[in-house]
Amino acid sequence: MTTSAPAIRVTDLRKTYGAFAAVDGISFEIEPGETFALLGPNGAGKSTTVEILEGYRERSGGDVSVLGSDPRHATLEWKARIGIVLQQTGESGNVTVREQLTHFASLYPRPRDVDEVLAAVGLEQKAKTRIKSLSGGQRRRVDVALGVIGRPELLFLDEPTTGFDPEARRQFWELIRSLSREGTTIVLTTHYLDEAAQLSDRAAVIAAGRLIDIGPVDELGSTEARVPIVRWRDGQGGHERRTAEPARLVAELAAALGEPVDLEVIRPSLEDVYLELVASVEEVAA
Numbered sequence: 001m002t003t004s005a006p007a008i009r010v011t012d013l014r015k016t017y018g019a020f021a022a023v024d025g026i027s028f029e030i031e032p033g034e035t036f037a038l039l040g041p042n043g044a045g046k047s048t049t050v051e052i053l054e055g056y057r058e059r060s061g062g063d064v065s066v067l068g069s070d071p072r073h074a075t076l077e078w079k080a081r082i083g084i085v086l087q088q089t090g091e092s093g094n095v096t097v098r099e100q101l102t103h104f105a106s107l108y109p110r111p112r113d114v115d116e117v118l119a120a121v122g123l124e125q126k127a128k129t130r131i132k133s134l135s136g137g138q139r140r141r142v143d144v145a146l147g148v149i150g151r152p153e154l155l156f157l158d159e160p161t162t163g164f165d166p167e168a169r170r171q172f173w174e175l176i177r178s179l180s181r182e183g184t185t186i187v188l189t190t191h192y193l194d195e196a197a198q199l200s201d202r203a204a205v206i207a208a209g210r211l212i213d214i215g216p217v218d219e220l221g222s223t224e225a226r227v228p229i230v231r232w233r234d235g236q237g238g239h240e241r242r243t244a245e246p247a248r249l250v251a252e253l254a255a256a257l258g259e260p261v262d263l264e265v266i267r268p269s270l271e272d273v274y275l276e277l278v279a280s281v282e283e284v285a286a
């Protein structure tokens, strides 16, 4: 395999259920070592897309190459190079966390150390607990642990941190960053825009089965959507103005009003940009 070949190449991917197109002609590439986020509202087609890439779902059309192979013809060797955390699993069962991890580790040629993985997902204290006795968030951590135990080159994470408390999410981010530093290619779908902004190099936004934007996280959306907003209050009430030169506006306000009340300079977050993007698609569809 040459290093310049993309880890994933998707060309005009389509998935239909009867007359309904869940994925309606999507194309993108993901480079080796990249952390790539797939964003979009519920029902956009994110899980359908990643499940096709994982070899879990048949596609209706288009071409897909994942680590140089078509997931339709997945071999055991190919599967061993890929880690998967599905949107819905919630491992349950009578075995303990350590037993489950040890069992999965034995299936791979070059697994990670079980204790290291337990620590990375914050389950050291639960190693001897039966999985069925864990909370929902803890079971989700088991899913993540099982996704990474085989030391995958490519890791798919479909809403991995849903149900995590804030501390667990921070821990999980550290894990993802360390996997990324080791060179793992990561495909992440998430509802948390801050998570995508923290972790990913590039992101794609999909809505209604179509790709509406793709690029580095800090370049998504229109230039206009990323222009800072200045807010302040005076005798007439609240004001808000978008300007590429917020310092100049603030200086003018200070000269005219003294210290403006409730002064704020806001740089639109990925969430703001994303909401504007998705709203523009919904307007066209309406």
Ligand SMILES: Nc1ncnc2c1ncn2[C@@H]1O[C@H](COP(=O)(O)OP(=O)(O)O)[C@@H](O)[C@H]1O
Pocket: 017, 022, 040, 041, 042, 043, 044, 045, 046, 047, 048, 049
């Ligand atoms: N097996 C199925 N049969 C019919 N429709 C489905 C099936 N699976 C998914 N869909 C539909 O496809 C669309 C995309 O679903 P999905 O990929 O799960 O969205 P996302 O992960 O972005 O929330 C949704 O409208 C969903 O209802």
Ligand SMILES: [Mg+2]
Pocket: 046, 047, 048, 087, 158
């Ligand atoms: Mg989904």
